[in-house]
Amino acid sequence: MIAAADFNITKVERSKLNEMSLENIPFGKYFTDHMLEVDYEDGEWKTVEIKPYQPLLLSPSLAALHYGQAIFEGVKAYKDQDGEARIFRPFENFKRFNISAERMAMPQVPENIFIEGMRQLIELDKNWIPKHADHSLYIRPFMFSSDELIGVRPSEKYKFMIILSPTGPYYNVPMRIYVEEKYVRAVPGGVGYVKAAGNYGSAMFATKEAKSKGYDQVLWMDAFEHKYVQECGTMNVFFIIGDTAITPDLAAGTILAGVTRDSTITLLKEIGFKVEERPLSIDDIVDAYKAGVLYEVFGTGTAATISMIKELRYKDFLMNFDVDNWRTAPEVKQRMADIKEGKSTDRYGWMQKV
Numbered sequence: 001m002i003a004a005a006d007f008n009i010t011k012v013e014r015s016k017l018n019e020m021s022l023e024n025i026p027f028g029k030y031f032t033d034h035m036l037e038v039d040y041e042d043g044e045w046k047t048v049e050i051k052p053y054q055p056l057l058l059s060p061s062l063a064a065l066h067y068g069q070a071i072f073e074g075v076k077a078y079k080d081q082d083g084e085a086r087i088f089r090p091f092e093n094f095k096r097f098n099i100s101a102e103r104m105a106m107p108q109v110p111e112n113i114f115i116e117g118m119r120q121l122i123e124l125d126k127n128w129i130p131k132h133a134d135h136s137l138y139i140r141p142f143m144f145s146s147d148e149l150i151g152v153r154p155s156e157k158y159k160f161m162i163i164l165s166p167t168g169p170y171y172n173v174p175m176r177i178y179v180e181e182k183y184v185r186a187v188p189g190g191v192g193y194v195k196a197a198g199n200y201g202s203a204m205f206a207t208k209e210a211k212s213k214g215y216d217q218v219l220w221m222d223a224f225e226h227k228y229v230q231e232c233g234t235m236n237v238f239f240i241i242g243d244t245a246i247t248p249d250l251a252a253g254t255i256l257a258g259v260t261r262d263s264t265i266t267l268l269k270e271i272g273f274k275v276e277e278r279p280l281s282i283d284d285i286v287d288a289y290k291a292g293v294l295y296e297v298f299g300t301g302t303a304a305t306i307s308m309i310k311e312l313r314y315k316d317f318l319m320n321f322d323v324d325n326w327r328t329a330p331e332v333k334q335r336m337a338d339i340k341e342g343k344s345t346d347r348y349g350w351m352q353k354v
């Protein structure tokens with residue numbers, strides 16, 4: 001562990017919190033007083049700076065802007081019933097971040113920067129964690145290549161940062177989803193299993209087209225046959241068919257191993273479902289729908305936790321769901337919220353003290 005002394009901390013003179021309320025704030029728009037910034041140079045990480053949130057001064061030749069060595073994470077912190085700050089499963093994000101770093105030929109970020117840095121930053125800005133139900137502090141760690149050189153090669157310099165954004169209840173309307181058969185998100189051997197910035201950029205066009213047709217998101221299919229379901233937008237996806245919950249398995253490396261996905265699997269088992277991680281074809285989904293045994297479809301991810309799907313369109317076939325009468329998705333969401341907000345016992349050791 002790096003002791004506090006190895007962090008160079010510069011505090012703001014006056015908190016921006018004095019001028020704003022944390023109630024019902026939109027996702028990702030406001031940032032706390034401080035940020036963490038550390039540079040990698042000459043094969044090592046330099047001093048960790050925690051300092052007032054501020055713009056960066058960057059060269060137009062910044063490697064990340066040209067060749068896209070850029071990765072990120074999304075984590076959330078909550079206040080428990082005693083007002084103590086708790087982070088939801090940050091070690092999972094830490095492990096995944098370094099898996100992303102390896103795949104993108106970027107350096108590993110040590111635990112004493114990622115976790116200890118996150119902890120110290122939140123400690124400093126803990127007044128920014130909203131106390132209201134369904135509110136949280138969104139934590140965004142990220143890293144990008146920072147060579148000032150447009151030669152194509154892995155950069156020699158990198159910047160790792162953490163910024164914090166208080167967020168209100170994610171406006172969670174049930175989604176209309178378009179089954180995407182033309183564009184793909186990920187291919188075996190590609191980078192679908194890592195949180196690379198480019199995965200998001202390359203997904204935007206298909207999402208935009210789906211939106212122009214009146215849908216909220218796409219359901220991505222496998223790259224070769226356009227037959228096996230993958231993910232729903234930037235969320236993992238679950239189907240409740242009969243007494244079984246099914247979610248696509250991670251074997252092909254085309255699916256992001258979501259922390260919410262993993263937590264949902266645990267809670268579904270706790271509720272009493274059989275859970276299967278396996279390939280699931282769109283034909284099997286249509287058959288289950290026609291047989292009246294496709295009960296629920298929902299996405300999982302840190303930002304919204306659980307998003308219900310009220311309509312699924314495959315070619316000209318529409319599948320509609322009566323989400324108001326669903327039991328499972330709301331139950332999983334409630335159990336997860338109760339653990340996060342300290343209203344129920346943290347049975348699985350998910351919450352990390354700040």
Ligand SMILES: *Cc1c(COP(=O)(O)O)cnc(C)c1O
Nearest residue numbers: 234235236256258259260301302
């Ligand atoms: C981040 C992400 C998810 C959700 O992961 P969580 O750890 O649950 O937030 C799912 N799919 C994709 C493509 C993602 O980038």
